Amino acid sequence: MKADRLKHLGIINSPSLSKVAEELCCDTQAKACMYRECLSCKNKSLTQTTSTGIAGTEATWWYQWLTKKEDYEKEKDGKRQKITVTKTVKQRCEGSPEHLLEDFEREMKAKVCKHLFNIHHQYTQLQFLHRSLKEEEAILHIDYAENWQCKYAKEVQQVHFGASHRQTTLHNAVVYTTDCTLTFCALSPSMKHDPPAIWAQLEPVLQFLKENHPRIQKLFFISDGPTMQYRGKKNFYLLSTIPFQMGFTAVNWSFLEAGHGKGPADGVGATMKRTADSQVARGTDIPTAKALYDTLLPLTKVKLLYVEEDQINRVSTLLPKELTTIKGTLSIHQVVCTTPGIIHYRVLSCFCSREVICPCFLPSSTNIAPQVQPGRDVRTSEPTAQEDVSHATSSSGCEGTLCPVDDITEDLVGKWCVITYDDDPYPGIIEDIEEGALEVNVMHNIGRNRFYWPRLEDKIWYTVDKVVTLIPPPEDVTQRHVQINPRVFTAVWEKINL
Missing domain, CATH: 2.30.30 (SH3 type barrels.)
Known part of the structure; x- marks a missing residue:
């Protein structure tokens, strides 16, 4: 919105952030330039299109998203109570064009250039992975769908309110091999979306691959990067243990850039929910996750899996009390594991070498296994x-x-x-x-x-x-x-x- 306003005022040439990045950087395809590490362009500024400059010009306005607190009064038991809530709103801001340009340029240099490079690089590398996939490799693109609310074909008004409707978790996977594409959807009554739930829902998928495609030895996961789900030490630990216990020899996990993690797995979840809604409209009651599984099973070619709460709890017991925390976890975009318990990680994905960990983007490594402190048994003792x-x-x-x-x-x-x-x-x-x-x-x-x-x-x-x-x-x-x-x-x- 700031770029649109600056373009309207004639201060910049284009509202396209990619075009603005080209003006700020020597090469938008170079990591050093886009990460503001290049000595030639790190201090480069935007060129104003106005010949007289903008200092001292009249104030202008622009829109931006802001999070703010708002107070309102609510009456309860005959008394007025003050309630504070937080809202994200699109707010009109006012200031000088000079201030607007400075603010916009600061955001471009601090975040946006890096963000644009990450988006392009991750998609480019994953396209290369798809094109160069080998017989012993499989790509698993995974994602959670928004929970589906169970429902009845006909229901009394009271059912609509409160917690009368249960929900079903849908975890979707699209698996690519050299000779076929497979789709999976794990349904569960559990509302957990943490690493133990993820791996309880992935285990049947991996078991299917092991039984039906035994030549596959290397797994390449693709997902978005929420820290409470995929990009965290608990998931790093489980990806470095469970696949190896099942007979796989290497695991490679790539995270898409924040806000750009949509993919084919989302289409699987949308298809399942649309099919379920269609059945309810035809008079079928689907009040539970198990009823959803039974209803969808004969109606779809997607491989459906039903995961009970007990299966998730079983995976939870595999997690140690203490795990190595990786500094800078939020900047990690690739994790590679070829030895159980030892992970290699870096800021961007690279697939130029499959047999060894290539030196691109300076990978680091760590032992993700628990580090036992003297005097404490990590299996039984919780930190105070x-x-x-x-x-x-x-x-x-x-x-x-x-x-x-x-x-x-x-x-x-x-x-x-x-x-x-x-x-x-x-x-x-x-x-x-x-x-x-x-x-x-x-x-x-x-x-x-x-x-x-x-x-x-x-x-x-x-x-x-x-x-x-x-x-x-x-x-x-x-x-x-x-x-x-x-x-x-x-x-x-x-x-x-x-």
Whole structure:
């Protein structure tokens, strides 16, 4: 939207981000240029099309997406209550054209050029993989579909509300070999979408390949990159163990760039849901995941699999309590494993060599197997909350009472932190992460160091600069109110008000 506005004002030549990247970089096909590492173009700026410049010109406006908090009052039991909610809105912003251009150029250099290169490179490499596929190799393009809501052909009004309808998880896979293309859809009543659920749903697919295509020894997975599903240490551990236990000799997993992970697997899920909706419209009741499986089985050529909750729980028991956390997990786009427990990873995918790990994009390696600490049995001992905070403090290299977030890793999920909003501190629990941002479920305040959980969840994405510190869980003050450790709170307050 900023590019469109700059083009409308005649400040840039094209609203196309690819065209803008060409102006900022020597070569848009070169990683060093697009990652702003090239000495020749890293400091290059956009050329203005206006001959007189834009400094001092009249103010303008543009649209951009913003996340903000809004307050409204709700009446309950005859009393008015103040409720705060978070919303993502398309907002009109005003400022000078000079400020708009500076903001746009800063975003292009910081994120967009890198993002555009990753998109193009990943798709190019995967096209090469498809064209050069060998007899002993198979490509598995996988993805979750949005859960399908079970339903009746006819139902009373009360069924429409509340939790009367169950849901079914659909995990889809399209498998490519040199002589055929296979489609799979795993149906499950479990709402879990974590690595144990993924591998419980993948095991029948791999078993089918082992029995019907025994020549396949190497697996190439393609997926998007959510950290709670595919791009995380639990999935790295399972991909380095389960396939080898089943007789495969190598696993190669590539992640598509964020926001660009759609593919043929999504079409499989859409077909299954459309077929199910068609059957309900014809008078068939489908109230459970098992009923959905039985209904679809005779109607589709897609290989259907039914996965019970117990199968997922069984895979969960394979996970150790402690796993090696890889720094920079969110920037990883390829993981390769040829030896159980040892993974190689890099920022971008490369398939120029299948027999050995090629040196392209400087791959690193690690032993993802659990690292046992003296005095603790990782099979039975859970780290305490204090140990969690101590570990976070030591790994972040912080001093004193504050522990800032220096690197976003999946280990942050579930930890307490303090975020700043309108120069006020709020404690909350980190619930999800992505590159450069954390989703935090935040408490509300009722005094300088008194906080409580609101009736409606205040869950919002915050950039790393808004996270002041990691903290131990707040201390109970009353049955509903808590406080941050006073020593920590004082340090937080001083930092915010510097």
